Amino acid sequence: MNKALSISALALALSLPLGAHAFGPGASSMGGATAPAGVPLAGKVAETMASGGYTYLLLERDGKKTWAAIPETPVEVGREITLKPGMEMKNFASKALKRTFESIYFSEGLASAVESTAGKSSPGSKGVVVAPAEQVKVEKAASPNAHTIAETYEQRGSLDGKPVAVRGKVMRVSAGIMGKNWVHLQDGSGDAKKGTNDLTVTTQDLPAVGDVVTATGTLRKDKDFGGGYRYQVIIEEGTVKR
Numbered sequence: 001m002n003k004a005l006s007i008s009a010l011a012l013a014l015s016l017p018l019g020a021h022a023f024g025p026g027a028s029s030m031g032g033a034t035a036p037a038g039v040p041l042a043g044k045v046a047e048t049m050a051s052g053g054y055t056y057l058l059l060e061r062d063g064k065k066t067w068a069a070i071p072e073t074p075v076e077v078g079r080e081i082t083l084k085p086g087m088e089m090k091n092f093a094s095k096a097l098k099r100t101f102e103s104i105y106f107s108e109g110l111a112s113a114v115e116s117t118a119g120k121s122s123p124g125s126k127g128v129v130v131a132p133a134e135q136v137k138v139e140k141a142a143s144p145n146a147h148t149i150a151e152t153y154e155q156r157g158s159l160d161g162k163p164v165a166v167r168g169k170v171m172r173v174s175a176g177i178m179g180k181n182w183v184h185l186q187d188g189s190g191d192a193k194k195g196t197n198d199l200t201v202t203t204q205d206l207p208a209v210g211d212v213v214t215a216t217g218t219l220r221k222d223k224d225f226g227g228g229y230r231y232q233v234i235i236e237e238g239t240v241k242r
Contacts, residue, residue, distance in 0.1 A: 041059065041066065041068050041082070041083035041084075041085070041086055041105055041107055042059070042061060042080075042081065042082040042083065042111075043059035043060050043061030043066065043080070043081070044059065044060045044061070044078060044079070044080050044081075045057055045058070045059060045075055045076065045077050045078060045079050045080075045081060046058045046059065046060045046065065046077065047077065048075055048076075048077055049097070050072055050177070050178075051094070051096040051097050052094075052096045053071065053072050054069045054070065054071060054072055055069070055070050055071070055072050055073050055074075055075060056068070056069050056097070056104075057069070057070065057075060057081075057083075059081070066103070066105065067101050067103065067104040067105070068083055068086060068104065068105045068106070068107055069104055069105070069106050069107070070083060070106075070107050070108070070109045070110070071108070071109055072178055073109060073110065073225070074174065074177045074178070074182065075110075081110060081111075082110070082111040083105075083107040083109065083110060083111055084107050084108045084109060084110070084111050085107065086105030086106050086107035086108075087105065087106050088103060088104070088105050089101070089103070089104050089105075089106060090102070090103055092104050135188070136168075136169050136171070136186045136187060136188045137187075137188040138167055138168050138169050138186075138187040138188060138212055139167065140167060140187070141165045141166065141167035141214050143165045145162070145163055145164050145165050146164075146165045146166070146167070147159070147164050147165070147166055148166070148187055148189040148190075149166060149168060149185065149186065149187050149189050149190050149196070149197060149198070149199045150189035150190040150191075150196055150197070151189070152164065152166060152199060152219060152233045153190060153196040153232060153233050154196075156219070156221040156222075156232060156233050157221065159219045159221075160219060160220060160221045161218060161219070161220070162218070162219060163216065163217070163218055163219075164216070164217070164218075164219045164235065165214055165215070165216045166185060166187070166199060166201075166214070166215050166216075166235065167187060167212070167213070167214045167215075168185030168186055168187040168199065168212070168213065168215070169185065169186055169187065169210065169211070169212050169213075170183055170184070170185060170207050170208065170209050170210060170211045170212075170213060170240075171184045171185065171186050171198070171209065172184035172209065173206065173207065173208070173209055175206060178225075180202040180203065180204070181202070181203050181204065181205065181206050182200055182201075182202055183200065183201045183202075183203055183205075183207060183213075183215070183238075183240055184198055184199070184200050184201075185198070185199045185200075185201060185213070185215060186198055186199075195232070196232075199215075199233060199234075199235065200231060200234050200235070201215045201217060201234070201235040201238040201240060202234065202235070202236050202237060202238060203215070203217070203237070203238045203239060203240045205238075205239060205240040205241070207240050207242065211242055212242070213240050213241060213242050214240075214241055214242075215235055215238045215239070215240045216235075216238060216239050216241075217235040217236060217237055217238025217239060218235065218236055218237065218238075219233065219234070219235055220233070220234050220235075220236050221233055223236070
């Protein structure tokens, strides 16, 4: 393969539209592009930032650091990840970030799907706050459309698109990801092994970890944010109140 790929060929190879941030307005200069890496892009996330619809990741592996970019996806610092093979760009300059990457790989996203992991990371400077592991027991909310977390999973087919109220303890908060705050709730119901004990709410509210709150909003099932981040159940555009 000719290493001097055209912009259109590169966009096609990555299934990204022409004019997207990484290959359009966000780039002030384009260096040479190389074929997809022969080994997976993998390592521990040392740094992450989000801009223009993309998440930029600095991966560390065996003492080597590699920059990669994927469609905007919540990924936490310190997490070990593997990305789909990517196309390397040399001397890539991003106007949005006002920096030039000597080398960066553009990948379609995470190599494997992870259930209910969105909201665990914080692209940019805002960190993730996580509650210590503990047994949780929270009483069900008192309203006509109230459900336990286990019930939201069990009844997700009939509840899809409907308003719900769920009371639970805030176990994790990630602020400012994709213009939303991601709040993880548990109430003691559900099965941790199956992942049905934890419910994520996207909201503009910002509760503290440890708060017992009632979340109201529209329940959605089988929500796919791309990059391997899919939810069996999620409450979108919710309101979270103590």
